[in-house]
Each structure stands twice: as C-alpha cells, then as structure tokens.
Amino acid sequence: MVARIVTLVLLGLLALIHNQLWLGEGSVARAQALQSQIQAQQVINAGLQQEVDRLHSEVQDLKEGSEMIEEQARGELGMVKPGEIYVQITQ
Incomplete structure (x- = not known):
C-alpha cells in the first residue's frame, strides 16, 4: 500500500516536471524560439557592424x-x- 502511494506521488511529480519542460515558461519550444531570435539579431548586428566600420573609415x-x-x-x-x-x- 505504501509502495503504491510512493509510486503514485513520484509519477505525479514526474508528470509535473514534464509539464514544465514541454509546456511551461522555460519549455523546449520557448528555448528554440529564443534561439531563432538570437540568430536573427546576430544577422542584424553583423550588418550594422559593417555600416559602423564603413562610417568609422570615412x-x-x-x-x-x-x-x-x-x-x-x-x-x-x-x-x-x-x-x-x-x-x-541627365537621362
């Protein structure tokens, strides 16, 4: 009886942890979305850095x-x- 309760409690905790991992604020999907935003911002930053370098040279x-x-x-x-x-x- 005690073993079943412990097993159910552990399964409940496991379900909560998986819920947080897949659906919560720090979920895998959110991490992937943030990673794509970081990559997009790095591309923008590289373009802006080229402009800064050009202006510095000028x-x-x-x-x-x-x-x-x-x-x-x-x-x-x-x-x-x-x-x-x-x-x-003029043309």
Missing part, C-alpha cells in the same frame, strides 16, 4: 586628408575647382 579619412573632403564636396554639393566647368548629364 571619419578617419576626413580627419587625415583633404581628398575625402574634396570628394564629398564635389559629389554632394556640386563644387568645382577654379578653372573647371561643371557639366551635368
């Missing part, structure tokens, strides 16, 4: 030389040197 070029400043002025502002003629071709 800032370094601006600090070190005037070629980058001249290129920016010509491309974005349409500036020309004395004696040059500005020609714009």
Whole structure:
C-alpha cells in the first residue's frame, strides 16, 4: 500500500516536471524560439557592424586628408575647382 502511494506521488511529480519542460515558461519550444531570435539579431548586428566600420573609415579619412573632403564636396554639393566647368548629364 505504501509502495503504491510512493509510486503514485513520484509519477505525479514526474508528470509535473514534464509539464514544465514541454509546456511551461522555460519549455523546449520557448528555448528554440529564443534561439531563432538570437540568430536573427546576430544577422542584424553583423550588418550594422559593417555600416559602423564603413562610417568609422570615412571619419578617419576626413580627419587625415583633404581628398575625402574634396570628394564629398564635389559629389554632394556640386563644387568645382577654379578653372573647371561643371557639366551635368541627365537621362
């Protein structure tokens, strides 16, 4: 009789543990969902890191030389040197 009660109690505890494992807040499905979110965020972070590196390189070029400043002025502002003629071709 006591052995049956102990067995039933242990089976009940086992059922509770399995319920938590498969359906609870820390379940296997939740862990897999979080893992996929982590992977997606890592992809986003890698893209953003490339942009940060590019901007850092651009800032370094601006600090070190005037070629980058001249290129920016010509491309974005349409500036020309004395004696040059500005020609714009539209399609």
